[in-house]
Amino acid sequence: MDTITAVLDGHAARRPFLLRCVFTPPWGIRLADHATLGLVVVAAGTVVVSGIDHAPVRLGPGDVLITAAAADLDLTDAETSEVDAVVEPGQVCRTLPGRPPVTFLGPGHTDWGNDPAGSTVLLTATWELPGQVSGRLVGSLPPGTVIRTHRADTADTAAGADRSGRSDGSAGSDGELPALLRLLATEMAATSPGRTAVLDRLADLVLIAALRHHWQRPGATVPTWWQAQEDPVLGPALAAMSADPAAEWSVASLAATAHVSRATLSRRFAAVLGTSPMAHLRRWRLDLAADRLRHSTDPVGAVAAAAGFSDPFAFSTAFRREFGRSPRDYRSAGPADAPRISGPARARPSGTP
Incomplete structure (x- = not known):
């Protein structure tokens, strides 16, 4: 049992909280849930990630954002868009006063957004993993890390992370991570029996694959425990x-x-x-x-x-x-x-x- 296995399967482990977010522009949400680890996958559309004291980062289809250390990040369709809703601790989703409603769409409380037919689709997962073992993993990650799978360009580090302009490379279009992302997107949109169990396991797999890519790329700054x-x-x-x-x-x-x-x-x-x-x-x-x-x-x-x-x-x-x-x-x-x-x-x- 290595560190990541201990984090996801150990005594402090919790099932991930999963949402399929569907939006029509303009829209904006703030991730302020203070989760130990988070994952945002862009299934369709574009997303701008804004954090404290750092230039906004634009994500496209297939891009992955890993959040850590309880970072607060804003996700919007454009840099000029305002935040409509906040995801708070305990995964409480709340529309801000005076803003257009962002709510659960349909039964099951797994789809959330402002339009069930929206052009932007995000798949999000958060893990509440308080503990000493998880501290090794969280302490090795910046507040926000982007991994791009849709084209061979560089990845960015969001929200006050590494500001040296380091490259995170591309995961390619036919590797382990892109294949898992396609499977996750398919299952999130499905209603088949066993969906919840499949999604729980897929979310863990996507997180592990993303971390592997992040630390196994050439020139990566690798934690000593990894x-x-x-x-x-x-x-x-x-x-x-x-x-x-x-x-x-x-x-x-x-x-x-x-x-x-x-x-x-x-x-x-x-x-x-x-x-x-x-x-x-x-x-x-x-x-x-x-x-x-x-x-x-x-x-x-x-x-x-x-x-x-x-x-x-x-x-x-x-x-x-x-x-x-x-x-x-x-x-x-x-x-x-x-x-x-x-x-x-x-x-x-x-x-x-």
């Missing part, structure tokens, strides 16, 4: 400790999973992740435990055991050292506390050692 999972030495060791965090791992047993010596594994951990194998394992276990405390009612002792701590007192001591409070206090504080971004914050261009 780079480590693709590393031939670190990858097997990380996969082993993620699959069974409670196992009695040692540097020797982790090195054996990668068929390298203990010294080689330790050097590689230090070079890529800036830490030792056992320190990384300890941090991973504590992150998993923190998410389980917040999103389950399991006794603290059971949480400790599942995270690989046989001694509850040792677990409490390690947890307090990492998070500044006891496991019980952490649980009672509730999800309002922002997760700290675990792991090194460094990122490197792809292909660097």
